[in-house]
Amino acid sequence: MAPEWSTTAARRNGILAAALTLFNEKGYEATTIDDVRQAAAASTGSIYHHFRNKQAIAAALFVEGLAGYQRELLEVFRQNPHARDGVPAAVRHYVDWCMRNPALARFMLAGRDFEVREATTAAVREMNARFTAETAAWRARNVERGELRPLGGDAYLAIVYGPARALVRSWLAGRLSAPIEEATAEVASAAWRAVAPPGELP
Amino acid sequence: MAPEWSTTAARRNGILAAALTLFNEKGYEATTIDDVRQAAAASTGSIYHHFRNKQAIAAALFVEGLAGYQRELLEVFRQNPHARDGVPAAVRHYVDWCMRNPALARFMLAGRDFEVREATTAAVREMNARFTAETAAWRARNVERGELRPLGGDAYLAIVYGPARALVRSWLAGRLSAPIEEATAEVASAAWRAVAPPGELP
Amino acid sequence: MAPEWSTTAARRNGILAAALTLFNEKGYEATTIDDVRQAAAASTGSIYHHFRNKQAIAAALFVEGLAGYQRELLEVFRQNPHARDGVPAAVRHYVDWCMRNPALARFMLAGRDFEVREATTAAVREMNARFTAETAAWRARNVERGELRPLGGDAYLAIVYGPARALVRSWLAGRLSAPIEEATAEVASAAWRAVAPPGELP
Amino acid sequence: MAPEWSTTAARRNGILAAALTLFNEKGYEATTIDDVRQAAAASTGSIYHHFRNKQAIAAALFVEGLAGYQRELLEVFRQNPHARDGVPAAVRHYVDWCMRNPALARFMLAGRDFEVREATTAAVREMNARFTAETAAWRARNVERGELRPLGGDAYLAIVYGPARALVRSWLAGRLSAPIEEATAEVASAAWRAVAPPGELP
DNA sequence: AATGAATGAGCCTTCATTCAT
DNA sequence: GATGAATGAAGGCTCATTCAT
DSSP: OHHHHHHHHHHHHHHHHHHHHHHHHHOTTTOOHHHHHHTOOOOHHHHHHHHHSSSHHHHHHHHHOOOOOHHHHHHHHHHHOSHHHHHHHHHHHHHHHHHHHHHHHHHHHTOOHHHHHHHHOOHHHHHHHHHHHHHHHHHHHHHHHHOOOOOOOOHHHHHHHHHHHHHHHHHHOOOSOOHHHHHHHHHHHHHHHHHHHHHOOO | OOOHHHHHHHHHEEEEEEEEHHHHHHHHTOOHHHHOOOOOOOOHHHHHHOSHHHHHHHHHHHHHHHHHOOOOOOHHHHHOHHHHHHHHHHHHHHHHHHHSSEEEEEEEETOOOOHHHHOOHHHHHHHHHHHHHHHHHHHHHHTTTTTTTOOOHHHHHHHHHHHHHHHHHHHHHTTOOSHHHHHHHHHHHHHHHHOOTTTTOO | OOHHHHHHHHHHHHHHHHHHHHHHOOOOTTOOOHHHHHHTTOHHHHHHOOOOOOOHHHHHHHHHHHHHHHHHHHHHHHOOOOOOHHHHHOOOHHHHHHHHHHHHHHHTTOOHHHHHTTOOOOOHHHHHHHHHHHHHHHHHHHHTTTOOOOOOOHHHHHHHHHHHHHHHHHHTTTTTTTTTHHHHHHHHHHHHHHHHHOOOOO | OOOOHHHHHHHHHHHHHHHHHHHHOOTTOOHHHHHHHHHTOOOOOHHHHHHHHHHHHHHHHHHHHHHHHHHHHHHHHHOSHHHHHHHHHHHHHHHHHHHSSSSHHHHHHTOOOHHHHOOOOOOHHHHHHHHHHHHHHHHHHHHTTTTSOOOOOHHHHHHHHHHHHHHHHHHHTOOOOSOOHHHHHHHHHHHHHHHHHTTTOO
């Protein structure tokens, strides 16, 4: 018996890959199942055998992307327990992940909140909860040690990741006037200046 | 009988208002002309009398929002020629404008890039060009005077407005854990720390 | 201005007529909206402009048929207050109505209970209630006068109309071995024998 | 391990039972093979191993039901050679059979004429022919003996079985206002009154 | 016998847009 | 300017059936 999972998984992955490309090219709504069918060289029925509906394809991409990103970022924090290194590293990692996964990044940044959120499962909510808990703990430890400015959680996240997000959006849109690497370095150190503890000179 | 222009303008504005609400509630694609027709208590034909097509409604909303925002922001810069005040003021203004125009803000942040951009006219491009030129000049003057850290343009914009944008997105999504005013203040001063000239102590 | 209702009504009636023919020829489920569209020389959109969905077409046919039949039958009872004449007349009328409206009869006897009942409106329920009340009163009066055998309501209806229904079903199916008129006369007088009061000799 | 035939037959019967339930609940057309698959805890392939296609499942149910009913009814006639007993007995048997096989009765009365008839095999036609011949002979003998009113065949069948059929339909639809047993007795004796020879007093 | 992935034709319905009045 | 009936292309999804294992 041939390795059945391999055939099946290949089909599923082919559909996901095709869908990701198309969603980015034409947008989620404008992409038809028939577009996906052609691009994935699958049959309509096969697509619906693997995914309940069109939304479920987008959700699968989103979840897959989010899980990968979160896994990596937690590793970054593990290797950089101190904010002085961890904050710029997290920012650089954000940009880096997007550069390594441009299609996924573009798709996730498109913010198709409606579709994705409706399809969000309990598993995803748990994934998010864990991730949030771990990162919050990392930050709390640094604040306690006086190695991080005590900011509100809302502001902290916006300050650290907002610029990276904005930068990547511009990069993906082809609106950057210089190589992204330069801006990344500036954004990473700016993040540190913005959240460094009051006394510390940058 | 009311003056004719008023009736006409009211109809047009009613359509825009209805569409804005619906776009935010269900998304642009999921909103049908018939939805708008009902919500605006107009007829199909009437809608098409005022707007070439569905995209044109979205475009009108977008342009109206953008123009208002840009006009106000330029005024902020005029009244705050020095970066020390202008940077935090611009950040606060961003959040403030969104809080005063939540529906418009939500619509514009939804990033329906595809649809809107396709409908972008030459007039809009000119509007953008002027705005960009003026703000860039303000920044250049401050850098020359040593009142602003000399950052790449890409990084500068991401650092200053990225956090505000992220904050507003969370606010609109109802994800903030505290009143937005607190976070706004933190984000505004963080922006200054991030772009203050090297020597200056915050 | 041209008589708008006429055009509109014609379109609606054309759709109904086409659908009735097709439902009888191929069955409700096997009839597609596209079949109806072609037969009615209408556009898809036009069909959906007049009827919410496919079911609503069937429901409209059913209601129209039922209303006509009930109206006529009540008139029969008005003109035949005594059971001795009324019972056979009602039976003959049942067969007669079906012979005058064979397509409608075939459709209604097909007993697409599921589809029709789901689409049954309050108006229909009221129509049925009235009809039932009037016919029950006619019967009650005859029973009181001793002109009709006192039977349970369930049995009475089955005994009087069951044979007519069975006869028409066979006729519509082309299964009769003789002209339906002969059988109709036999069925009508049999109904009277079956429900005549105990003493009365047929 | 159970004997192989038993497993096989069980599977086949399980499919039939599941299908019968579903056909009654949702209708034949609305029941999908996948519905049957789930309800029968079988696989798609297995269903198609036992039945050529969906129609064949319905046909099998229909044939099974018809054969059982006809076998029993012929026995009733054998034990009641005289019309005076045989007619009411046949009517009672009709109702009785339906009460003992409500699911099958409901399915057969649904009158899915199109589908079932298309699948009617030569074997069934022969079965019907035999049944018809035997019952016709029974009736002919009674008419010759003067024990049954000489009615046309079409009218006779309608008069005798029409009421029973109507009664059962109402019972299955839950529309009876009293226990079916009462109405059954009335319908059975009414049938005799309707077909008793002219002279005979009921 | 059983399994379940794959197929692909086809269906109902939606919806932006047009146009006669 | 307004109305709403009409259009018809297109889309998401279903489902009976096949077939390799």
